[in-house]
Amino acid sequence: MAKTWLRSRWTALLIGLTAGAGVGLAVFQGSQLQGRGLYVLCGTTAGAVAAIVIHGYGRSVRLTEITVTIPQFSQVKFAVTNDNRVVAWRLFVETATRISQQPLDNDTGLVREAMNSLYSLFATVRQTIMDASPSMRTGDVPTVEHLAISMLNKEIRPFLSTWHPRLKAWEQEHPDGPESEWPGDVACRADLEAMRQRLGRYVTGFAELGGVANPEELIGPPPG
Incomplete structure (x- = not known):
């Protein structure tokens, strides 16, 4: 039981560290972009946020x-x-x-x-x-x-x-x-x-x- 708990904790920690590193790298790469690349990144981010919002709204109003x-x-x-x-x-x-x-x-x-x-x-x-x-x-x-x-x-x-x-x-x-x-x-x-x-x-x-x-x-x- 204790081993399973520790294993799950370590797994969650590793996933968190990996995700954090990925986000940090993406932010760094994004800060280096200029011109067309910057616009593409901003558009992609805005589209992803809009999709999440629409999905959540659709779930709340689905009949x-x-x-x-x-x-x-x-x-x-x-x-x-x-x-x-x-x-x-x-x-x-x-x-x-x-x-x-x-x-x-x-x-x-x-x-x-x-x-x-x-x-x-x-x-x-x-x-x-x-x-x-x-x-x-x-x-x-x-x-x-x-x-x-x-x-x-x-x-x-x-x-x-x-x-x-x-x-x-x-x-x-x-x-x-x-x-x-x-x-x-x-x-x-x-x-x-x-x-x-x-x-x-x-x-x-x-x-x-x-x-x-x-x-x-x-x-x-x-x-x-």
């Missing part, structure tokens, strides 16, 4: 298509780039660790806490999208932003718009009453669970777009 099955869309091919994968990964982490993926049974937890978590998730997802660079599109193929905004507008917003005013009104009328006495408690929890099942597809979609391997090991299988 790939991934098929995702989610509510409202059924099976759709989404276009993603390396940059969009980072956004999808962040959205996956946010959605997978919130109440949106944790069941709220009738005898546990509070609906108010679930709503506060959903409000926080809504704001975080929206800010994540706003902070990211807009995705490139190819025709009508949707991107990770379409998936995120669809989740907000077609799932979380309608739920909050329906139940938050009702719960808030009851809380104002019964400031000291336990939430379990709220007449809408059972129906709200049932609606919350149905939405949670649908949101599971979105979470899985973010995982697939973000390149997460075996997301079922983290969040369980997608809802049926």
